[in-house]
Amino acid sequence: MARLGLALSALLIVFTVAGLQSQRPRAGTSHQGKAYRFNKVADGVYHAVGTGTLAVVGNSSVIVNDDDVIVVDDHVSPAAAWVLLEELKDITSKPVRTVINTHFHFDHAHGNQIFDKDVAIIGHEFTREMLAGGKSIQMPLYKNYLAGITGQIADLKKRIAAESDAGKKSDLERQLRVAENNSASQAELKPTPPNVTLETRMTLHRRFAGSDREVQIRFLGRAHTAGDVVVYLPKERIVCTGDMLTTGLSNMSDAFVNEWPGTLDELKKLDFVTVLPGHGEAFTDRSKIDYFQAYLRDVWTEVSRLKQQGISPEEAARRADLTKHKDHFPIQGPGVPLIAVTRIYEVIDRGGRD
Numbered sequence: 001m002a003r004l005g006l007a008l009s010a011l012l013i014v015f016t017v018a019g020l021q022s023q024r025p026r027a028g029t030s031h032q033g034k035a036y037r038f039n040k041v042a043d044g045v046y047h048a049v050g051t052g053t054l055a056v057v058g059n060s061s062v063i064v065n066d067d068d069v070i071v072v073d074d075h076v077s078p079a080a081a082w083v084l085l086e087e088l089k090d091i092t093s094k095p096v097r098t099v100i101n102t103h104f105h106f107d108h109a110h111g112n113q114i115f116d117k118d119v120a121i122i123g124h125e126f127t128r129e130m131l132a133g134g135k136s137i138q139m140p141l142y143k144n145y146l147a148g149i150t151g152q153i154a155d156l157k158k159r160i161a162a163e164s165d166a167g168k169k170s171d172l173e174r175q176l177r178v179a180e181n182n183s184a185s186q187a188e189l190k191p192t193p194p195n196v197t198l199e200t201r202m203t204l205h206r207r208f209a210g211s212d213r214e215v216q217i218r219f220l221g222r223a224h225t226a227g228d229v230v231v232y233l234p235k236e237r238i239v240c241t242g243d244m245l246t247t248g249l250s251n252m253s254d255a256f257v258n259e260w261p262g263t264l265d266e267l268k269k270l271d272f273v274t275v276l277p278g279h280g281e282a283f284t285d286r287s288k289i290d291y292f293q294a295y296l297r298d299v300w301t302e303v304s305r306l307k308q309q310g311i312s313p314e315e316a317a318r319r320a321d322l323t324k325h326k327d328h329f330p331i332q333g334p335g336v337p338l339i340a341v342t343r344i345y346e347v348i349d350r351g352g353r354d
C-alpha cells in the first residue's frame, strides 16, 4: 500500500512537473517536462543530471549492461527515485538490479527504500552504519532541505492567494503540487542502508555489447565522509565520484578536510578521462582536482590558524579568507560556511578521529 502510494505520488510528480515545464520551456534542452537529463557519456553509460525541479538535487550515473542496469546514487526521496526509474525507461527496458551509494547523504541515498529486496544496494560499511543509525535524517543539511520545502509551500500558497491572473495562478498551483508531493514523500521516508557492503574494494563483472565490462567500486580514503566510494569503469575510462569531487565546493559537514587532498591523490592514480560528479555536469579537465585540493589545503590551514588564536567558529566562518581561489570556485569575498568551520574544529578537537 505504501509502495502504491509512493508510485502514485511519483507519477503525480512526473505529471505535474510535465505541466509545470510545458509552461516554462527551458532553452537548449529537448528534455522538457522531465526531471532528469540522461547525458550519454559512452555506450551504455549515462550521467543523469537533475533538470532543477525540487524533487531532484544532484546526479545519478546509469550503467546499462547486456542484462541489467546499475544505478549510482538514488536521490533525495522515494518519489525522486520512482521518477528516475520511470524516466529510465526512455533509455532502457532492462531492470535495475544494482544500486551503489557513493556515500550516506540524503541527496544520494534516500531513494534506496523503493528497490525490491533482490536488488543489491552496495555501499561502504560506514555508509551502512550511518544510514542504519539514522544519520542521514539527523544531518543539518537535511533539516535545511526540509525547512526549504516547508518554506516554499508556505510562499507558494501566499503567492497563489495574491495572484489574480488565472494562467499564472494555475502555474503556481502546479508548483505547489510538486512541492507538496515531495514533502509527502519525505514523510514516507525510511532511510534504508546498503545490503551489500565493502571496506576497500569490490568489482562487478558484467557483459556489455558482447564483451566484458568491469565496474570497480573503490574506497580511496576518507574525504567528503568517512565512507566515500568511487565507481570506476577502467575500459570506458570513466569515474563516478559522488561528492568527493564535484564541479564546485562540496559541503563539509561530515568531511575529513585534512585527509581529503590525499584521497584525491589516490583518485588521480586511476586511469580515467571523464568524471561523472555527484553535483554539476560531467567534465574531463583534471586540473579541477588540483584546484580543489589547493582549496581544501588552504581552508584547513586558514581555519586551523583561526582556531589556534581562540576565535569562535562563527567569527572564523566570517574571517576565513579563501578569495585567492575565486577564479575556480564561486567565492565572493572572505568567509566560509559555518558548517565547514564547525566540522574542522570538531576534527581538530578529536585529534583527527571520527
Ligand SMILES: [Zn+2]
Binding pocket: 058, 105, 107, 108, 243, 278, 279
Ligand atoms: Zn550531494
